[in-house]
Amino acid sequence: MSDHHIELTINGRRHVADVEGRMTLADMLRDDAGYTGVHLGCEHGVCGACTVIVDGRAVRSCLMLAAQADGAEVTTVEGLAEPDGTLHPVQQAMREEHALQCGFCTPGVVMTLAALTGGNEKPTEEALLGALSGHICRCTGYQGIRRAAKRLAAGTAGAAA
Amino acid sequence: MNAEASGINAARYIGERVLRKEDPRLLTGRGQFVDDISLPGMLHCAFARSMIARGRILSIDTAAARDVPGVHAVYTAEDLAKVSFTMHTFFMVPTSVKTPTLAEDHVAYVGEPLALVIADSRYIAEDAASLIEVEYEEEEPVVTLADAKSGPPVHPELENNIAGQMGDEDVDDELEAALNGAAHCMTQRVIHQRVSQSPMETRGVLATRDGPEELTLYITCQSPHAVARWVSLALGLPQAAIRVIAKDVGGAFGLKNHPWKEESSVIIAAMLFGRPLKWIEDRYENLTTANPAREQDITLRIAFDGEGRLVASHSEYDLNNGAYPQAVDEGMAAQMFLWSAYKLPAYGFLTRGWYTNTTGLAAYRGPWAMETLVRETALDKAARAMGIDPVELRRRNLVSLADQPTTSVLGLPLEDITPAECLEKLVGNFDVAAFRKEQAEARGQGRYLGLGIAAYIEPTASAGTMGVMTGELAQVRIEPTGKVTATMSTHSQGHGTATTMAQVIADRLGVPYEDVTVFEGDNSRGGFGPGAAGSRQGVIAGGAAIRASEMLADKVKALAAHLLNASPDNIVIAEGMIHVEGAPEMSRSLGEIAGIAYGEPDRLPPDLGTGLEIQYRYQPPPMTFTSAAHACVVEVDAETGFVKILRWISSEDCGTVINPAVVEGQISGGLAQAIGMVLLEEMPVDERGNPTAATYKDYLLPAVSDIPEFEFLHANTPSKSIGGMRGVGEGGAIIGPPTLVNAIADALSPFGEIDVLELPLTPSKILGIIEGRDIAGTEARREAPAAATQESAPAAEPAASSEPAAAPAPAAETKIDGDWKMLMKTPMGDQEMTGHFETSGSAVSGYLASPEGNQDFAGTVEGNVVKFDLKVEKPMKITLKYNLTFEGDSVSGKVKLGMLGSAKLSGERI
Numbered sequence A: 001m002s003d004h005h006i007e008l009t010i011n012g013r014r015h016v017a018d019v020e021g022r023m024t025l026a027d028m029l030r031d032d033a034g035y036t037g038v039h040l041g042c043e044h045g046v047c048g049a050c051t052v053i054v055d056g057r058a059v060r061s062c063l064m065l066a067a068q069a070d071g072a073e074v075t076t077v078e079g080l081a082e083p084d085g086t087l088h089p090v091q092q093a094m095r096e097e098h099a100l101q102c103g104f105c106t107p108g109v110v111m112t113l114a115a116l117t118g119g120n121e122k123p124t125e126e127a128l129l130g131a132l133s134g135h136i137c138r139c140t141g142y143q144g145i146r147r148a149a150k151r152l153a154a155g156t157a158g159a160a161a
Numbered sequence B: 001m002n003a004e005a006s007g008i009n010a011a012r013y014i015g016e017r018v019l020r021k022e023d024p025r026l027l028t029g030r031g032q033f034v035d036d037i038s039l040p041g042m043l044h045c046a047f048a049r050s051m052i053a054r055g056r057i058l059s060i061d062t063a064a065a066r067d068v069p070g071v072h073a074v075y076t077a078e079d080l081a082k083v084s085f086t087m088h089t090f091f092m093v094p095t096s097v098k099t100p101t102l103a104e105d106h107v108a109y110v111g112e113p114l115a116l117v118i119a120d121s122r123y124i125a126e127d128a129a130s131l132i133e134v135e136y137e138e139e140e141p142v143v144t145l146a147d148a149k150s151g152p153p154v155h156p157e158l159e160n161n162i163a164g165q166m167g168d169e170d171v172d173d174e175l176e177a178a179l180n181g182a183a184h185c186m187t188q189r190v191i192h193q194r195v196s197q198s199p200m201e202t203r204g205v206l207a208t209r210d211g212p213e214e215l216t217l218y219i220t221c222q223s224p225h226a227v228a229r230w231v232s233l234a235l236g237l238p239q240a241a242i243r244v245i246a247k248d249v250g251g252a253f254g255l256k257n258h259p260w261k262e263e264s265s266v267i268i269a270a271m272l273f274g275r276p277l278k279w280i281e282d283r284y285e286n287l288t289t290a291n292p293a294r295e296q297d298i299t300l301r302i303a304f305d306g307e308g309r310l311v312a313s314h315s316e317y318d319l320n321n322g323a324y325p326q327a328v329d330e331g332m333a334a335q336m337f338l339w340s341a342y343k344l345p346a347y348g349f350l351t352r353g354w355y356t357n358t359t360g361l362a363a364y365r366g367p368w369a370m371e372t373l374v375r376e377t378a379l380d381k382a383a384r385a386m387g388i389d390p391v392e393l394r395r396r397n398l399v400s401l402a403d404q405p406t407t408s409v410l411g412l413p414l415e416d417i418t419p420a421e422c423l424e425k426l427v428g429n430f431d432v433a434a435f436r437k438e439q440a441e442a443r444g445q446g447r448y449l450g451l452g453i454a455a456y457i458e459p460t461a462s463a464g465t466m467g468v469m470t471g472e473l474a475q476v477r478i479e480p481t482g483k484v485t486a487t488m489s490t491h492s493q494g495h496g497t498a499t500t501m502a503q504v505i506a507d508r509l510g511v512p513y514e515d516v517t518v519f520e521g522d523n524s525r526g527g528f529g530p531g532a533a534g535s536r537q538g539v540i541a542g543g544a545a546i547r548a549s550e551m552l553a554d555k556v557k558a559l560a561a562h563l564l565n566a567s568p569d570n571i572v573i574a575e576g577m578i579h580v581e582g583a584p585e586m587s588r589s590l591g592e593i594a595g596i597a598y599g600e601p602d603r604l605p606p607d608l609g610t611g612l613e614i615q616y617r618y619q620p621p622p623m624t625f626t627s628a629a630h631a632c633v634v635e636v637d638a639e640t641g642f643v644k645i646l647r648w649i650s651s652e653d654c655g656t657v658i659n660p661a662v663v664e665g666q667i668s669g670g671l672a673q674a675i676g677m678v679l680l681e682e683m684p685v686d687e688r689g690n691p692t693a694a695t696y697k698d699y700l701l702p703a704v705s706d707i708p709e710f711e712f713l714h715a716n717t718p719s720k721s722i723g724g725m726r727g728v729g730e731g732g733a734i735i736g737p738p739t740l741v742n743a744i745a746d747a748l749s750p751f752g753e754i755d756v757l758e759l760p761l762t763p764s765k766i767l768g769i770i771e772g773r774d775i776a777g778t779e780a781r782r783e784a785p786a787a788a789t790q791e792s793a794p795a796a797e798p799a800a801s802s803e804p805a806a807a808p809a810p811a812a813e814t815k816i817d818g819d820w821k822m823l824m825k826t827p828m829g830d831q832e833m834t835g836h837f838e839t840s841g842s843a844v845s846g847y848l849a850s851p852e853g854n855q856d857f858a859g860t861v862e863g864n865v866v867k868f869d870l871k872v873e874k875p876m877k878i879t880l881k882y883n884l885t886f887e888g889d890s891v892s893g894k895v896k897l898g899m900l901g902s903a904k905l906s907g908e909r910i
Helices: A025-032 A089-096 A106-117 A125-132 A143-154 B023-027 B122-129 B145-150 B173-181 B224-235 B261-273 B283-289 B332-338 B370-386 B390-397 B419-428 B432-444 B497-509 B537-564 B590-599 B660-680 B731-751 B763-771 B785-789
Strands: A003-010 A013-020 A051-054 A057-060 A073-075 B043-049 B055-061 B071-076 B113-119 B133-138 B162-167 B184-195 B204-211 B214-219 B242-245 B277-280 B293-304 B310-322 B347-355 B448-460 B472-478 B484-488 B516-519 B571-574 B577-580 B583-589 B613-618 B624-636 B643-653 B710-714 B756-758 B818-826 B829-840 B843-850 B853-862 B865-872 B878-887 B890-897 B902-909
Touching (some): A025 A051, A051 A106, A057 A106, A089 A106, A089 B023, A106 A143, A143 B660, B043 B122, B043 B261, B055 B113, B071 B122, B071 B261, B113 B122, B113 B261, B145 B310, B173 B293, B184 B370, B184 B660, B204 B261, B214 B261, B224 B242, B224 B261, B261 B277, B293 B370, B332 B448, B370 B390, B370 B448, B370 B731, B390 B419, B390 B448, B419 B448, B419 B624, B472 B497, B472 B537, B472 B590, B484 B497, B484 B537, B497 B516, B497 B537, B537 B571, B537 B583, B537 B613, B577 B590, B583 B590, B643 B660, B660 B710, B731 B763, B818 B890
Parallel strands (some): A003 A073, B214 B242, B310 B347, B484 B516
Antiparallel strands (some): A003 A013, A051 A057, A051 A073, B043 B113, B071 B113, B162 B347, B184 B293, B204 B277, B472 B484, B472 B613, B577 B583, B624 B643, B818 B902, B829 B843, B843 B853, B853 B865, B865 B878, B878 B890, B890 B902
């Protein structure tokens, strides 16, 4: 089994680790770096709960190896809100639309929406809902998640914050 | 006053869509789920599991696993046997069949845990578990309901595979005549697939032995209090020594009521090994070996008169309980509620749970939901057959408010159910005539639209009829700072009880919502509560919080009146300030009053104790009904068999709504699960007993693209419980399936009826209906309905089943007098009792003793047959008719449970 020395940035902070070749990015983020907001729902890339942002793109951290993240810039759900606690517009929209119940799938949903709405391009509602079809939520029936996505597409999210 | 809070005077927060207290934490990754906890010295566990469904274990070779670097121990059943442990059911009684934690000498289902590996990491533990070699002597497994009826007993100590049975094996002659003689008689058979509850957080536990007699568990569960009670009973440890913490839980839906084989094995291993042990189930394990739900087969017959009024009905219902069910389900709850909201004069049934070599049954949101599914789909089928509009057919038969008080055909008292009113509100908000026009036009263009409507009532907030289903405790304090904290017996797996309980407390206490914090999720905080099971917390804990807050407000008023020299009646608490009515200058903050209450006892009135804290345990009415009617519109693509849901309207009456966003969230989640059950989800088991959906690519859960936007109508008829709430947790999953099936059946009606409703209705099954051929191969696989009713029971049964079953010639030497230990198989599980009998000529008297108390009886004795009647109040007023035959040192017989059929009883002399 190969061991790998990796250095990466997680939520703006430098992180150094020695990992086995088979260790997933998700397990490294949770167990080594302590970002337990990364949730593992299926560990086979279907449910989307473990989604994080790697170099600007939404990635399922259960399907990526930690060794592959060497030199990458990673953002987890812990890295979105302002240091003073002000929620990210995606988090604020999710909160106001009651888009979560148990909160287990939530970090993944938040990260996908944050990755897609974080750039200069304004994604359409269809594009956001299309991306959300890769997330499984067992609690809400997606009602609030869909409303939050609609607000984010329309650019009205966070206005109340 | 807002409409949602119609049971509450001057509501300020009750009925408001306030933001949830839980969300900032959960949205920023600060939740605390079981796998987020790590303890110093913690090790990780993985299981080796059975590869076969049934067989004797010849050997388990763990040597290779033990040799893996990083492995600390490998335990088998022999090792775990060092700790005494008795598996209990959901009802907190020992399981009726011996249920091992790790398999002992034989395996009874694929995936049954055989050995537990303890290692430095989950990676190493799983590596090692895969190296464990097991030799079996394989036997033919009993997999399906049909296998269970004809195959050898799954549990060799039993005579057959019947796990539980209620009702009558022979249809009553009068009932049969009523069914056959009616103007219309129709049959509906529904085969419900096995499903996975699939909470997004799998099962998991972190167990640590803190001392010789102390245990701390972090566990994903539905109530830390229930887990503590269960583990205490299983281990025989005093409950005070068991601490259970479950701050956040990623959904449960019936799977996580209490620990099962895996969690129990980890708990025992932690006690033996002496270091903290963690087991986090992976999704493959969760899908294939966590206790699944449903897998049922029901045939319902319904007879109507010429006007479409119900005349009689009968059903035969079978449920696959697997090998080790978390509680035997013989289907009695479904029978109890099948016709509860309808005016039906005569009903009979036979309902049975069966053991098979599959994973044991657990609960899933609305475990009795089959009753609404079979009834509402049957009514639509009947409406089409009789040429009556489906709404009109329900109008003629539903119990309306004007019909109440009344009792259901099985004796349930009904006082305030509103399914008929919900239905009227629903059709008042949906133009059925306009839809029918649109549907006709669409059919002309080859598009198949369908409308489905269903109505139901749901028993919620059950308390006092089953031992574990109790009241709830609210402990509310105004802290010396003036802020309010409450410790509740509630538990949230997404229910938002920290929000709704804070709303209720802020409302009744007169403080800002922001000033209230609710603590839960730890059995060291608060008193016993069974948690989220049976749609109960909003009703019962809500009532407890209301009353506790009002009592606390009274104490504040008494103190303030004393300090301000005013009458308590004139003291007003609002926005956290206290003032004398009409004298705003005479005002104090709650903080000032609290400071005096805690710190200056000399300033208190003589009879008022220090501090500002109240606790109140609320015991609500035994049951509170929620009613609803739903409508949905679908389009079925006749080319592909795909179903698109175009519209869905919920018209529900859950009484006082504490938070509409929470209520609608509960209904929406249930509806999404309903849509999954009707269209997508299925856990198939092959003929060797292998579960074949191993990933979420095989087990299809609904995604956002499968679920429409739901529309809501709330009726808000206050219930009789404090605050007027009615439970709403399970309803969507109960009424959703028939609403959707009815819409699909309506869309497909130009092609014919869905003969046997076998879920899920996949595109290939729907194409099969459209094209009139068995594309999906379901009919070919399915046993013939006739076979389902055939029994391995002896053929020539005497017709009069109420008579003692083939009472042999009285054995003169049989002595009846004395004490007998007896076991009755009831809907709530096995009931143990001691019977004391004293005979005198043809008279017999004595008492039956059970944990609930003693009941005296008097009856007759004829030879060795004793007959007596006992009246009971719970769960309803019925007369139990005992008919017991004594032979030597054993007793057996039947107990007629009024209209509920009969229960078997057996026992022996003490």
